[in-house]
Amino acid sequence: MNTNNAPPPVGSNQPPKMTARGVNVFYGAKQAIKNVSLDVRADEVTAFIGPSGCGKSTFLRCFNRMNDTVDSARVEGEIKLDETDIYAASMDVVQLRARVGMVFQKPNPFPKSIYENIAYGPRIHGLAANKTDMDGIVEGSLRRAGLWEEVKDRLGESGTAMSGGQQQRLCIARAIAVDPEVILMDEPCSALDPIATARIEELIDDLRGKYAIIIVTHNMQQAARVSQKTAFFHLGTMVEYGDTSTIFTNPSEGRTKDYITGRYG
Template sequence: MMATMTASAEATVSSQPKMTARDVKVFYGEKQALNGVSIDVHTDLVTAFIGPSGCGKSTFLRCLNRMNDTIDAARIEGRIELEGHDIYAPDMDVVQLRARVGMVFQKPNPFPKSIYENVAYGPRIHGLASSKAELDAIVEQSLVRASLWNEVKDRLQDSGTALSGGQQQRLCIARAIAVDPEVILMDEPCSALDPIATAKIEELIDDLRGRYAIVIVTHNMQQAARVSQRTAFFHLGTLVEYGDTAEIFTNPREQRTKDYITGRFG
């Protein structure tokens, strides 16, 4: 079944999509996990994926930077493009793709290195800095953009794992930003955080919108309503409805969407 798209969603989109997915299917062995998902991701709009556990939203998110490649039994059909280029083409450099399409995971996962080295690691291996001064500047800029600089600027040599959970997640966002990505994927980035840390991450997402295309998977519908401009509702491996966030939450076209948002299942 094709997902319903609201007319107002189409009206809010002014830019060409940064990424496009068309008829994407995912199989784990014989089991089909995604059924023909088509969606656009725009730089100027945060896109939220919502739906009950096991509905396919994280599976689809991982398709966008080929994280499913690490699962031997996974097979992907369909087409996903980043600025018009097929990311599953044989000549696609997956390391470069994952620099362009960064991922922030559900549980903060800083490297067992200093705060500085966590952020400097990506730019160093990708050759983005030609001097220590340039690397210092990238680290500072990334931590500033992740709203963490003022909290850690005097202890950059401390271990990243010594930070609080919310700070660790912002450090992971800084690490993703440091390689100058075009897209940032966030897989339930606040699920392990307290309300204060969650609010900081949500403010950060709003600050980063327009600089990067952002896609967030969340079980928290209030969070989706707060941080996103477009929402995609997944159910049983199918993209049921996709469109303007306000429209999805106040006037969904599909009964399954309405039932999920009103708490009748999930």
């Protein structure tokens, strides 16, 4: 394990919720991520930006071991949740994914009712002792996702019958129903219209501080709006990482400036 690759200091009084040190990712012989180190803090939204194929989604998937589902994938280095090495042999991956939830690019509600979409995770993890408890979890999760008033009278209807924007907020509600500590979002607005995108961005802002949030986005304006820290990736390397305002107004690396000003990507 390579633990000597500390990220550049970017000030926050909060201790890191997750840390990555010297992370390399390979798909077979091809290296997709090269020696990346950064900290993720609970009181911030961290955005990963960069051109298509630069490795930002691959790196995101390292934080809840989603790359384990790819036979050819190999992850080297160290990633910790608090002080726990998430790649340790003793790590329960099911429990890890309850603590580090994920929202995918395309809304993927279960083919179940709105209620059952939310209740599924808490039921598996034994978070509700009875129906009253479960009702409270479902309502609370939908409220935090800004959906309760829209769906409270049709909880028995299918989640797949909702609009795209509602489906994505349902997926966010499903992720937070198991009381995670970190939420990973892989381009959560790329399939949505501008109005639905604005709702998701408002939701991310509302959730900041309750969860550590990492968002992958191609939309640089979105990264500037919702995040406090930004990491710019290019060809599998993290070129620059720091305060979002600095990355967008005064980047220290020429490649970052070229990408942000539209010279490539």
